[in-house]
Amino acid sequence: MRFSSQIKPISYLKSHTAEIVKTLSDSREPMLITQNGEAKLVVMDVKTYEEQMETFALLKILALGRREIERGEFESVEDVFEELDGTAER
Template identity: 55%
Template sequence: MRPSTQIKPISLLKTQTAQVIRRVCEDREPLIITQNGEAKAVILDIQSYEDQQDTVALLKILALGSRQIAAGEVKPAGEVFERLRKLER
């Protein structure tokens, strides 16, 4: 992404909403919207948004796992599998 081509004023969004949305969806690049010269919002196509949300969720799971390992809140895999086998019986 070239940020200089992905920054647009809010007036463009107001006057060309359909075109802006189409471009964001086609390019799959975020568009930064400015108001009074300041970045105020980011427009993102839905697939990119969902991909980012999935990535954030996975990173949270990894961070939680790392904290649990550091705190010693884990059990050996063999012990867990044995316990699961007993539950199946």
């Protein structure tokens, strides 16, 4: 993803909103909006946003799992399968 071709001032956003909505929906590329020469907003279509949120959720689950492994908070595969088979001692 390259923001360099998708950088627009806020005045452009105000005057070309419908065009921007169509462009972002078609291209699925986010647009960086500047105000007084500084980056202020990232605008993207809702599908891309939802996909990113799903990706972030999966990454968070992976990070939590990794921390549990580092702390030794896990069971061996053999123990899990024994529990599933109902052969584990209780």
